[in-house]
Amino acid sequence: MEKYVLSTMRDKNFSRAANEIYLLTDYNKLQYPEYYKWYYQTNIPRILDGEGEAIFYLDGFQIVGLSMLKKTDDEAKICTFLIDEEYRRKGYSKMILEDSYDYLGTEKPLITIPEKRLDEFSKIIEAYGWVPSETTDEYYSPEIIFNSPKVHIKKYPH
Secondary structure, eight states: EEEEEGGGGGGHHHHHHHHHHHHGGGGGTTTTTTTHHHIIIIHHHHHHTSEEEEEEEETTTTTEEEEEEEOOOOOOEEEEEEOOOTTTTHHHHHHHHHHHHHHHHHHHHHEEGGGGHHHHHHHHHHHTOOOOOEOOOSSSOEEEESSOOOOOSSSSOO
């Protein structure tokens, strides 16, 4: 398994990796119809400007896991986190999360998870002690925001 960091790649390798990551994550357009636009007009420029990163692991030519990150003065956030189904329960989540925490400078990054996918993330949420902060219905289905440092009106139901 080899670790790669998108911002350190050049030319064709950068473009190829960025496109492969998009293809792997395009399922997000079901939750976020503007995902294509966000990915290419916000996320990729953020990486090029040094305010974001994509960390991923390859097994041969296959991306087995990735984390897309945002790091600004105001926010340390995991924007997208994915482990290929074939590689789950093998320790890759831990590797990528720890790389993400190193980059973000925190073990409690902001992360938003669609309510309907909470079961899928339950072991990670529990293992890392992510704290539900609030719910949002800004997109097409309710989402839970974890580790938010702000006080919010609509709290996550315990």
